[in-house]
Amino acid sequence: xxTKPLKERVEEYQDELLERLLSIEVDAHWFRRVFHTFASCxxxxxxxxxxxxxxxxxxxxxxVILVLVGIIEVxxxxxxxxxxxxxxxxxxxxxxxxxxxxxxxxxxxxxxxFPQQIAIPCILCACFVDPAIGEFxxxxxxxxxxxxxxxxxxxxxxxxxxxxxxxxLLVVCLVGATGAILGERVxxxxxxxxxxxxxxxxxxxxxxxxxxRVFHLDILxxxxxxxxxxx
Amino acid sequence: MNKKGLRQAQRIILSRRLExxxxxxxxxxxxxIAILFLxxxxxxxxxxxxxLYEGEFLLGCIIxxxxxxxxxxxxxxxxxxxxxxx
Numbered sequence: 001x002x003t004k005p006l007k008e009r010v011e012e013y014q015d016e017l018l019e020r021l022l023s024i025e026v027d028a029h030w031f032r033r034v035f036h037t038f039a040s041c042x043x044x045x046x047x048x049x050x051x052x053x054x055x056x057x058x059x060x061x062x063x064v065i066l067v068l069v070g071i072i073e074v075x076x077x078x079x080x081x082x083x084x085x086x087x088x089x090x091x092x093x094x095x096x097x098x099x100x101x102x103x104x105x106x107x108x109x110x111x112x113x114f115p116q117q118i119a120i121p122c123i124l125c126a127c128f129v130d131p132a133i134g135e136f137x138x139x140x141x142x143x144x145x146x147x148x149x150x151x152x153x154x155x156x157x158x159x160x161x162x163x164x165x166x167x168x169l170l171v172v173c174l175v176g177a178t179g180a181i182l183g184e185r186v187x188x189x190x191x192x193x194x195x196x197x198x199x200x201x202x203x204x205x206x207x208x209x210x211x212x213r214v215f216h217l218d219i220l221x222x223x224x225x226x227x228x229x230x231x
Numbered sequence: 232m233n234k235k236g237l238r239q240a241q242r243i244i245l246s247r248r249l250e251x252x253x254x255x256x257x258x259x260x261x262x263x264i265a266i267l268f269l270x271x272x273x274x275x276x277x278x279x280x281x282x283l284y285e286g287e288f289l290l291g292c293i294i295x296x297x298x299x300x301x302x303x304x305x306x307x308x309x310x311x312x313x314x315x316x317x
């Protein structure tokens with residue numbers, strides 16, 4: 001009995017592995033859904049310590065990432081980057097910026113320009129309510145899907161504002177969840193719902209908060225997340 | 232095409248299929264972040280007795296449950312394409 005030389009066996013193993021990897025099939029529909037849930041990772045932003053140099057990094061890194069994504073999108077739309085690289089792209093995204101770019105813009109605006117009490121539930125809505133409504137729409141009537149999405153969004157605002165007084169809590173949950181559903185429902189060829197589901201409720205709550213501050217009423221509860229190292 | 236050329240072509244195709252490389256990151260990263268939230272909540276809130284650390288706990292739970300709801304059906308759709316015989 002003869003044994004193959006080691007080099008030949010390694011090559012055979014590599015070929016086998018390559019073939020196995022190439023035979024992996026990923027479902028585009030669920031891939032898009034999981035991309036949404038992945039964005040919840042960015043909430044780690046609020047755990048980063050409040051040191052001056054880290055605060056600078058907190059601004060620079062997201063902006064650099066967004067600029068890089070913008071460059072990639074410009075190259076794709078200009079035809080310089082093959083569409084093959086963009087798995088799960090929808091047909092209508094072939095000639096306009098893709099959803100993930102809008103998602104990134106919304107996410108970075110929320111992280112950098114809004115108080116975390118407003119930003120966190122809006123990000124959660126984009127991460128979980130948006131794909132949930134999409135799935136509900138597949139299985140149920142469109143109206144039922146939006147009602148269930150509203151309830152889910154309501155719960156996220158409830159969880160993040162639970163330290164407010166009950167009346168404020170009720171108003172904020174209603175306004176926030178309504179904003180999220182409005183953002184999700186708006187269909188525009190140039191503004192994606194991934195952006196609007198984050199920005200519409202955030203702007204509505206920001207206006208509410210700033211408006212009430214004119215009357216010396218601060219409805220913002222204490223911050224939900226705290227940087228590493230304790231209070 | 233000889234064997235070496237075929238292997239090179241396969242490697243190029245594989246490098247372009249970003250979904251294969253991204254899948255482990257998309258699936259695992261949210262769990263790691265959620266665990267970080269939970270550890271921070273337990274360490275600061277329970278072990279050191281600092282109040283106001285329920286937020287980390289709640290968000291950790293939301294991320295784990297929300298991610299599981301979408302990851303399980305996603306992973307069930309990932310499969311190996313059947314090879315052609317012969």
